[in-house]
Amino acid sequence: MPPPPPPPTLTDTAGPLGPGEVAGTVKPVDLPRKPLVLGDRSYHWVTEKVCGICEQKTPTWWWWSFAIACGIASFTLMGLVYLVATGVGVWGLANPVNWGWAIVNFVFWIGIGHAGTLISAVLCLLQQRWRTSINRTAEAMTIFAVVCAGIFPLFHVGRVWFAWWLFPLPNANWIWPNFRSPLEWDVFAVSTYGTVSVLFWYMGMIPDLGTLRDRAQSTWRRFFYGTLAMGWRNSSRHWHNYEMAYLLLAGLSTPLVLSVHTIVSFDFAASILPGWHTTIFPPYFVAGAIFSGFGMVLTLILPLRAVFGLHDLVNQYHIDAMCKITLATGSMVGYAYAMEFFIAWYGANPYEGFAFINRAFGQYAWAYWIMISCNVISPQLFWFRKIRENTALVWIISIFVNVGMWFERFVITVTSLANDFLPSSWGYYSPTIVDIFTFFGTFGVFSVLFLLFLRFLPLIAFSEVKALSLPQADPHNHDHPQNQRGQEARG
Amino acid sequence: MSTTGTSTRSSPAAGLAGAGSRRPLPGLLLALAVAGIGIGLVGLGTGLSAGDARPVISWLLGFSFWTSILLGSLFFVMIFNLFDAGWSVLVRRQLEHLLAGFKWIAILFLPLLLIAWFYRDPGILWKWLNPEHILPNGYTVATDALYQAKEPYLNKTAFTLRSLLYFGVFLFFANALRRNSFGLDEDGDRSRVQRQKVLSGAGVFACGLALTFAAIDWFMSIEFHWFSTMYGVWFFAASMRAALAFLLILLFFQADRGVLQGLHRPSHNYQLGCIALAFTVFWAYISFSQYFLIYQANIPEETFWYNIRHMNADGTTNSWWWVGLTLIFCNFLLPFLFLLFYKTKVRIPLILFVAAWILTFHVVDLYFNILPSKSAPADNVLNYKVRQFTINFWDVAVFVGIGALVLWAYLTSLREKGAIPRRDPRIREALEHHE
Numbered sequence: 001m002p003p004p005p006p007p008p009t010l011t012d013t014a015g016p017l018g019p020g021e022v023a024g025t026v027k028p029v030d031l032p033r034k035p036l037v038l039g040d041r042s043y044h045w046v047t048e049k050v051c052g053i054c055e056q057k058t059p060t061w062w063w064w065s066f067a068i069a070c071g072i073a074s075f076t077l078m079g080l081v082y083l084v085a086t087g088v089g090v091w092g093l094a095n096p097v098n099w100g101w102a103i104v105n106f107v108f109w110i111g112i113g114h115a116g117t118l119i120s121a122v123l124c125l126l127q128q129r130w131r132t133s134i135n136r137t138a139e140a141m142t143i144f145a146v147v148c149a150g151i152f153p154l155f156h157v158g159r160v161w162f163a164w165w166l167f168p169l170p171n172a173n174w175i176w177p178n179f180r181s182p183l184e185w186d187v188f189a190v191s192t193y194g195t196v197s198v199l200f201w202y203m204g205m206i207p208d209l210g211t212l213r214d215r216a217q218s219t220w221r222r223f224f225y226g227t228l229a230m231g232w233r234n235s236s237r238h239w240h241n242y243e244m245a246y247l248l249l250a251g252l253s254t255p256l257v258l259s260v261h262t263i264v265s266f267d268f269a270a271s272i273l274p275g276w277h278t279t280i281f282p283p284y285f286v287a288g289a290i291f292s293g294f295g296m297v298l299t300l301i302l303p304l305r306a307v308f309g310l311h312d313l314v315n316q317y318h319i320d321a322m323c324k325i326t327l328a329t330g331s332m333v334g335y336a337y338a339m340e341f342f343i344a345w346y347g348a349n350p351y352e353g354f355a356f357i358n359r360a361f362g363q364y365a366w367a368y369w370i371m372i373s374c375n376v377i378s379p380q381l382f383w384f385r386k387i388r389e390n391t392a393l394v395w396i397i398s399i400f401v402n403v404g405m406w407f408e409r410f411v412i413t414v415t416s417l418a419n420d421f422l423p424s425s426w427g428y429y430s431p432t433i434v435d436i437f438t439f440f441g442t443f444g445v446f447s448v449l450f451l452l453f454l455r456f457l458p459l460i461a462f463s464e465v466k467a468l469s470l471p472q473a474d475p476h477n478h479d480h481p482q483n484q485r486g487q488e489a490r491g
Numbered sequence: 492m493s494t495t496g497t498s499t500r501s502s503p504a505a506g507l508a509g510a511g512s513r514r515p516l517p518g519l520l521l522a523l524a525v526a527g528i529g530i531g532l533v534g535l536g537t538g539l540s541a542g543d544a545r546p547v548i549s550w551l552l553g554f555s556f557w558t559s560i561l562l563g564s565l566f567f568v569m570i571f572n573l574f575d576a577g578w579s580v581l582v583r584r585q586l587e588h589l590l591a592g593f594k595w596i597a598i599l600f601l602p603l604l605l606i607a608w609f610y611r612d613p614g615i616l617w618k619w620l621n622p623e624h625i626l627p628n629g630y631t632v633a634t635d636a637l638y639q640a641k642e643p644y645l646n647k648t649a650f651t652l653r654s655l656l657y658f659g660v661f662l663f664f665a666n667a668l669r670r671n672s673f674g675l676d677e678d679g680d681r682s683r684v685q686r687q688k689v690l691s692g693a694g695v696f697a698c699g700l701a702l703t704f705a706a707i708d709w710f711m712s713i714e715f716h717w718f719s720t721m722y723g724v725w726f727f728a729a730s731m732r733a734a735l736a737f738l739l740i741l742l743f744f745q746a747d748r749g750v751l752q753g754l755h756r757p758s759h760n761y762q763l764g765c766i767a768l769a770f771t772v773f774w775a776y777i778s779f780s781q782y783f784l785i786y787q788a789n790i791p792e793e794t795f796w797y798n799i800r801h802m803n804a805d806g807t808t809n810s811w812w813w814v815g816l817t818l819i820f821c822n823f824l825l826p827f828l829f830l831l832f833y834k835t836k837v838r839i840p841l842i843l844f845v846a847a848w849i850l851t852f853h854v855v856d857l858y859f860n861i862l863p864s865k866s867a868p869a870d871n872v873l874n875y876k877v878r879q880f881t882i883n884f885w886d887v888a889v890f891v892g893i894g895a896l897v898l899w900a901y902l903t904s905l906r907e908k909g910a911i912p913r914r915d916p917r918i919r920e921a922l923e924h925h926e
Contacts, residue, residue, distance in 0.1 A: 025913060026911070026913040026914075026918045026919065026922065027679065027913060027914055028913075028914060028915060028916050028917070028918045028919055029675070029679050029680075029681040029684065029914050029915075029916050030681065030916070031681055031684055031916035125765075255772075258776070262776075262780070266784075266787075269784050269788075270783075270784060270787040270788065271788065272788045272789075272790055277784070277788050277790070278720045278784075279719045279720050279721035279722075279780065279781045279784050279785065280719075280720035280721045280724065281780075281784070282776070282780040282784075283721075283724060283776070283777065283780070331696065335699065335700075335703075336720075339703070339720045339723065340720055343718050343719070343720045346641060346644060346707075346718055347718040347792070348636075348637045348640035348641055349792065383692070
């Protein structure tokens with residue numbers, strides 16, 4: 001009997017093979033994909049786990065946290081009341097620094113507000129299924145961060161009851177906003193972003209709200225979740241419409257995410273001030289916003305995971321992915337710092353050169369080096385797996401990222417203004433107690449809103465986890481190479 | 492594109508050339524490369540003997556076009572490795588073969604370095620290479636205040652060393668990634684997968700910096716008064732688009748009559764089409780931001796770069812105005828609208844059309860960035876004229892010659908190494924990819 005013909009190979013000039021033949025010749029090395037949900041969890045477990053958080057009796061720690069958060073938030077209230085009663089002179093703004101903490105805090109919070117929609121929209125378009133474990137929390141964070149951000153431009157006008165003049169409404173005096181000002185573009189960019197983010201967040205939550213409604217025991221819960229669920233019945237048509245709407249909103253949100261911080265960067269870069277006017281600002285600000293957003297997501301999600309026991313849903317895979325995005329965007333920010341510095345020299349403009357030397361070695365050098373240490377150096381630690389696997393360390397680095405990104409906005413805003421073109425008017429900017437109160441209190445405002453979210457709404461998009469992250473959701477589960485491993489493990 | 496398999500066995504090169512081709516394609520390409528590069532060198536010689544910079548720019552244009560494609564390919568290989576996606580494994584191997592052309596590209600930069608060192612006016616292309624070069628204002632480069640400030644960076648020795656460093660970095664990562672990927676085919680050592688990731692992670696950083704400074708040295712410094720922090724990002728965006736468009740064309744041929752028959756599917760094209768859409772928007776975002784911020788601030792030290800791309804010294808509109816408009820509409824708007832639709836990303840003639848379109852206008856973008864500069868004293872009040880948009884014989888010869896050499900290197904690599912990364916851990920996902 002003749003020996004069987006040798007199997008075809010692909011490493012020579014064999015040329016085209018049919019797909020069937022190729023499938024027979026490939027011998028992939030064994031490197032299975034990691035599961036997105038650990039513990040081989042069932043649909044039921046996921047539902048119970050997430051719904052249980054907002055169905056259980058309010059824990060004592062929640063009440064304590066809520067009370068403390070309200071206390072902190074009252075600082076913002078005090079600051080704002082004093083500001084409105086007295087005038088914007090109570091802030092530390094004075095020549096030559098006429099932009100201070102208010103815009104720093106605005107950009108800081110808006111930057112944080114980028115990760116939520118980025119995770120939901122951009123990662124949705126990129127088909128990254130791991131986003132489902134963290135997107136809801138991140139979106140909530142986005143909305144609350146936008147709320148905190150909005151406080152500063154709203155109240156910096158002083159007579160806040162005239163803030164509606166920012167909008168181009170017809171009026172008897174023919175007063176129109178200056179459409180050529182990037183600050184006016186901010187009004188449209190931020191309000192559009194806020195609106196779409198809320199829509200996206202709410203719409204994505206509807207299937208989960210339907211489940212909560214169906215599980216509700218008390219009348220008020222049935223009414224509350226029933227109203228919010230808008231008649232969701234899990235029908236095929238509902239799901240079809242939902243998925244199409246989700247995709248459309250993802251497509252709409254993606255350019256919005258990028259445009260908001262681009263326009264925020266225009267606030268500075270469209271001017272002629274050394275240190276502000278540089279062409280790399282738009283992508284640099286966007287990268288910085290994503291960086292700070294992911295920093296805050298890590299800051300929030302790691303304690304939540306510990307408190308609610310969500311280790312199977314938010315596992316090392318998710319932490320790794322977030323750390324890597326933080327590393328990538330932090331490095332982009334570092335690249336932008338380096339390019340600014342290099343071109344400040346290469347451009348041979350003495351004013352530009354001075355602005356950067358002054359940043360690094362002038363009166364605000366301390367702020368500059370805090371910024372560099374936190375934003376450029378600390379995320380580089382995420383190169384190492386051991387550090388990414390050390391949750392406490394990841395959390396500490398995420399705090400560094402938050403601190404560094406606040407200082408970045410401070411350095412940009414204040415150093416260029418404090419030492420401007422006219423040395424006789426140079427000064428040293430310091431915030432007043434009202435500045436400090438108002439900013440400190442925003443962490444309370446954020447926490448109050450976030451705690452309410454945790455108490456009443458599902459903090460993980462469990463419908464999506466069930467549909468995308470669990471292997472049993474895939475009808476072709478057995479046929480797919482990436483799932484075979486898990487299948488074998490389950491026996 | 493064929494989606495059914497065939498067991499026809501022929502060499503990949505002959506397969507690529509099409510059934511019935513009597514000449515082996517690599518031979519044809521090599522002949523074309525020798526002819527094109529030879530003509531380009533004749534052009535260089537003619538230009539240098541006449542003191543005409545235009546043929547030298549032809550060389551730079553051709554070099555830049557293919558360098559951008561290879562740089563984009565290098566970044567895609569690294570990004571695909573880092574992202575660990577399943578679908579991209581098949582196309583990544585094609586890019587790895589394409590990187591075989593990098594060493595030839597490095598060699599083809601040598602004529603420009605030789606001009607810098609041995610030609611009587613080294614500043615024929617990059618004015619600052621010759622401090623005695625006469626600027627349009629009638630003074631020498633050496634007396635120029637901005638040159639004096641930038642001289643520690645813009646000088647012959649530093650330029651040469653930097654260029655060698657850039658190619659050293661590009662070649663190191665291109666070769667290491669290729670070697671490791673092909674090695675995995677042979678020994679199936681799974682530690683290579685991790686090594687690919689480490690190499691890619693480090694490579695993105697090193698190559699990102701090298702690309703940035705290469706763009707500053709080779710393109711931005713042609714008008715050495717001008718500066719933009721965004722410039723490196725522009726070249727990155729343009730290179731990624733160009734590589735993607737070239738890859739789509741390559742994949743069309745390989746799927747239609749080459750080594751990927753029945754393996755490369757519309758679903759792969761869909762993914763690549765989505766990335767092409769993203770980079771189309773990214774290119775426009777970068778280009779617009781750079782333009783807009785300079786326009787808005789209206790500082791003469793910066794605006795002159797766009798002004799000479801709009802009008803002559805006497806205020807009349809010049810050819811670059813039309814080229815600029817072409818870029819807005821043809822390099823962004825039309826491909827953007829085209830790629831928005833699902834069908835255009837999966838129907839082969841359509842995706843082939845848009846890929847060719849993007850490559851064509853990538854060339855125009857390079858012309859826009861490289862060609863116009865203030866040249867030679869002229870009898871107008873500002874004493875300069877702007878080099879206008881022209882396409883000449885030397886341009887075409889260099890484009891074709893270097894392109895043929897890159898393709899020859901690609902096919903040679905394809906013939907020597909596997910067409911498919913058969914031991915890659917995600918190869919089955921790539922083969923079975925569907926939407």
